Amino acid sequence: MIVVTAAGGPTGTEVVRALRGRGERVRAVVATPRPRPELDALGAEVVVADLTGDLFPALGGADALYLVWPNFDPREETGAPAVLRAAARAGVGRLVYHSVLRPQARSMPHHAAKDRVEEALDAVVAGTGARWRVLQPCAYADNLDAAVPAAGDTGQLPSPWGLGTAQSFVDLRDVAEAAAVLLTEDGLDSGTFEAAGPEELTAPDVAALLTAHLGREVAAVDADPPADDGSYARRCLRAMFAEYRAHGFTGSPRVLTALLGRPPRTFADHLAAR
Known part of the structure; x- marks a missing residue:
């Protein structure tokens, strides 16, 4: 049995899908007791649990x-770390943490949080027999x-990360x-694995791919980041776009290629599958 948390979100659901495609039994942990038809259709056992509460029944x-x-x-x-510690103490032998590419970029609060979780992993499993692994997606x-339908309507792709820096966009299916x-x-314990797409794309590069996909001219336009509303989430978003604007967010696809046994999907591949 494999437990996947935040399974009602895009990442969790796609990981459940990938595991069920391998014939694995999956327990999908969700935060609220509402219908989950997509998880039900995948054949997952759906469990409602608070990640900050008692997780023993879910684990x-x-x-x-x-x-x-x-x-x-x-x-x-x-x-x-508290969830990982609880899992290790409950006898879960393999702990995989969904982190982020370049968590040490501490100008972004949500990256800094993940970096500190990674830092705690050895202490989390000490004395339990559990082993950890980390995935760091771009x-x-x-x-x-x-943004694709809107680009088709307006001919514009707004870019809050600017026009000059690139990102190595990765398809969520490859991450899952x-x-x-x-x-x-087996053979992957204590490993930290980057998951970056195969291309370094600026916003104008993405706009050119949208032009080819949509059959109409799309131009990238510089856009302001979301306004600051005082929330932690908005602070993270604004810091993230400022970092991307200054430095981009790129990585090597070679680790992901090795994990998948094939090259990761390109952005054009992603668009073709929409």
């Missing part, structure tokens, strides 16, 4: 845990999906497949 009998913490949640720095190609490898295959 009982599990062989592995994939810990996805909800996006931009200020409790991650302390909450994620920004998802899927994050731009909502890599997660399934880390959850099910």
Whole structure:
């Protein structure tokens, strides 16, 4: 049995899908007791649990845990180690943490939180017999999906990360497949694995790919980041876009290629599958 947390979100659901595609039994942990037709259709056991509460019922009998913490949640720095510690003490032998590419870029609060979780991993498993693994994805190609219809209508791709720096967008399906490898295959303990897409794309590069995909001219335009509303999530977003604007967010695809046994999907591949 493999437990996947935040399973109602895009990442968790896709990891459940990848695991079920391998024939694995999956317990999908969600935060609220509402219908989950997609998880039900995948044949997952759906369990409602608070990640900051008692997780023993959700962890009982599990062989592995994939810990996805909800996006931009200020409790991650302390909450994620607590969940991993509880899992190790419950006898879960394989702990896989969903981190982020370049967590040491501490100008971004949500990266800094993940960096501190990674720092705590050895102490978390000490004396338990559990072993850890970490997946560090780049920004998802899927994050731009909502902009595609609008680009078709307006001919513009707004870019809050500017026009001159690049990102190595990775398809979420590839991230989920890599997660399934880390959850099910041997020889990967104590490893930290980057998951970056195969291209370094600026916003104008993405606009050119949208032009080819949509059959109409799309231009990238510089855009302001979301306004500051005082929330932790908005502070993280603004810091993230400032970092991307200054330095980009790129990585090598070679680690992901090795995990998948094939090259990662390109952005054009991603668009073609929408």
